[in-house]
Amino acid sequence: MPKLSIPEGELMFSGHAACPGCGAALAMRYLLKGLGPETIMAMPACCWAVIGGAMPSTALNIALQDCAFEATGAAVSGIRAGLDAQGLKGVTVVGFAGDGGTADIGLQALSGMLERRTDAIYVMYDNEAYMNTGIQRSGATPKGAWTTTTPTGAGMRGKEEQKKDILAIVMAHEPSYAATANVAFPEDFVKKAKRAAAIEGPRFLHVLAPCPPGWRFDAERTVEIGRLATEANIFPLLEYTEGEMRLTRKPSVRTPVEAYLKAQGRFGHMNADEVRAVQEATDRKWAKLLLEDAEAAKRAKAAKAVPVAP
Numbered sequence: 382m383p384k385l386s387i388p389e390g391e392l393m394f395s396g397h398a399a400c401p402g403c404g405a406a407l408a409m410r411y412l413l414k415g416l417g418p419e420t421i422m423a424m425p426a427c428c429w430a431v432i433g434g435a436m437p438s439t440a441l442n443i444a445l446q447d448c449a450f451e452a453t454g455a456a457v458s459g460i461r462a463g464l465d466a467q468g469l470k471g472v473t474v475v476g477f478a479g480d481g482g483t484a485d486i487g488l489q490a491l492s493g494m495l496e497r498r499t500d501a502i503y504v505m506y507d508n509e510a511y512m513n514t515g516i517q518r519s520g521a522t523p524k525g526a527w528t529t530t531t532p533t534g535a536g537m538r539g540k541e542e543q544k545k546d547i548l549a550i551v552m553a554h555e556p557s558y559a560a561t562a563n564v565a566f567p568e569d570f571v572k573k574a575k576r577a578a579a580i581e582g583p584r585f586l587h588v589l590a591p592c593p594p595g596w597r598f599d600a601e602r603t604v605e606i607g608r609l610a611t612e613a614n615i616f617p618l619l620e621y622t623e624g625e626m627r628l629t630r631k632p633s634v635r636t637p638v639e640a641y642l643k644a645q646g647r648f649g650h651m652n653a654d655e656v657r658a659v660q661e662a663t664d665r666k667w668a669k670l671l672l673e674d675a676e677a678a679k680r681a682k683a684a685k686a687v688p689v690a691p
Contacts, residue, residue, distance in 0.1 A: 387571045388414045397440035399432045402600030404590030404607065406432060407564035408506040409477070412588070413443065415574020416502075420473045421464075423448050423456035425487065427479035428513040429506075453478045454490030457501040473578050474501040480521035481511040484547045495554035495583045502577050502584040505547060508592035516595045520545035525655055526647045527597075533650040548587050552621060557582030560620035560629075563589045565607025569618055569629055576620075589616045597646025606644055612636040614667040619674075625681070628674045638663050 392413035399406040405428050413420065421444040424430060430447065433440045448456035453476040461474045476494075478487055483505040491503060510528050511517040518528040523544045527533050531540040551559055558580045562570040570588070577584045591607050593600045610616040611630060615638060618630040638660045642648040651659075 387411070387567055390414070392418060392420075392442045394440045394442065396434075397432050398434060399428070400592075400594060400600070402593040402603040403428075403432070404564050404592060404603050405429060405479075405506050405508060407567075407603070408504075408570075408588045408590045409441070411562075411564065411567050411570045412475075412477070412504060412574050412586075413441070415571040416473050416475065416578050418443065419471055420444070420475060421460055422446070423453055423460060423474075423476045425453045425456075425478050425482045426450040426513070427482050427506075428508070429477065429479070431513060450482055451486045452490050453482060453487050454492070454494035454499075454503065456490075457503065458494050458497060458499045461499055461501050474499075476501065476503045478503075478505060479512070479519075480505060480507045480509060480547075481519040484520040484545045488550070491551075492554065495551065495556055495585075497583075499583055500581050502586065504586045504588060506588045506590040508590045508595060509544070510592070510595050512592050512595045521547065525651055525659070527650065528595075528647070538655070539647070539650065548585075551585045551587075552624075554583070555624065556585050556621070558584040558620070558622055559586075561587045561589070561616065561618055563607050563611050563616060563618060564591070565589075565604045566611065566618060566630065573620060573629075595647070597649070598644060602644070606641070609636065609641040609644060613638045613641045614663050615641055617667065617670055619670065625677045626670070626673050627677060628670060631671075 393410045423446045425448050457474050457476040464472055483491060507521055509522050510519050516528050517530045518540050521544055522528060522540050525539045527539045533539050558577050560573045562573050577586060589607060589610055591603050598606055611618055612632045613636040619626055619628045639656050642651060642656060
């Protein structure tokens with residue numbers, strides 16, 4: 382088996398407080414491998430506010446600022462302004478927040494950061510609920526999922542609303558770079574983190590981070606569940622550069638969404654009709670992405686074919 386083309390050095394220590402099999406722990410580890418030591422991070426209330434350890438201990442070998450739940454976007458803007466005022470160059474500023482602190486509570490601050498064109502990276506690690514406080518539904522929780530605030534049974538079918546499309550909201554702000562990543566595909570993840578670090582302006586990474594207790598699967602299956610999410614086209618891997626979208630992984634074999642859903646207890650109540658509805662919605666979105674990817678490739682090919690004036 383070929384060796385993974387990711388840096389061997391670690392900026393995240395063992396002995397942290399994450400649950401066994403925590404996807405968010407993998408997200409931090411791979412992110413820092415891509416960004417490197419010259420990184421300053423802002424972090425709100427989230428699982429990682431606990432995972433890193435209580436002061437004066439820390440599991441991270443970078444500069445870290447805790448901020449209010451809703452303020453990650455504002456915090457990274459402030460950090461960048463302070464660095465610029467001191468003339469400090471070569472430092473990557475990053476906000477690292479969960480889906481609740483990004484798609485819900487922190488959405489206004491994220492929008493402000495993007496609109497101000499802050500030279501920073503915002504990372505949303507998406508475990509699809511407020512996991513740190515008891516598995517309550519967030520805007521990023523998928524339709525039909527069980528959470529403690531969207532129960533099942535006695536006529537209740539889990540969350541009634543669709544998962545919020547945070548990437549579409551971000552792209553409406555025309556960021557310098559945006560991408561999805563999945564902890565089950567570390568090479569793709571680290572490559573995108575490095576790419577984001579090399580670009581100026583506002584950047585955004587949407588990272589899928591499966592959660593064993595919240596998603597109700599055994600801790601050793603985190604990578605398997607993550608891979609299923611992408612192979613079933615539930616969570617496609619893609620990136621936007623200068624507004625052009627490119628798929629970074631196209632599954633060669635179609636994996637039914639049922640394989641992904643039935644692997645998790647939070648979807649265990651879903652019947653055949655509900656599974657079919659998820660499959661149909663997923664197929665429609667994937668067809669649109671394939672079309673957009675093909676059109677972008679055509680434009681890129683046409684641009685290369687234009688002769689350069691002497």
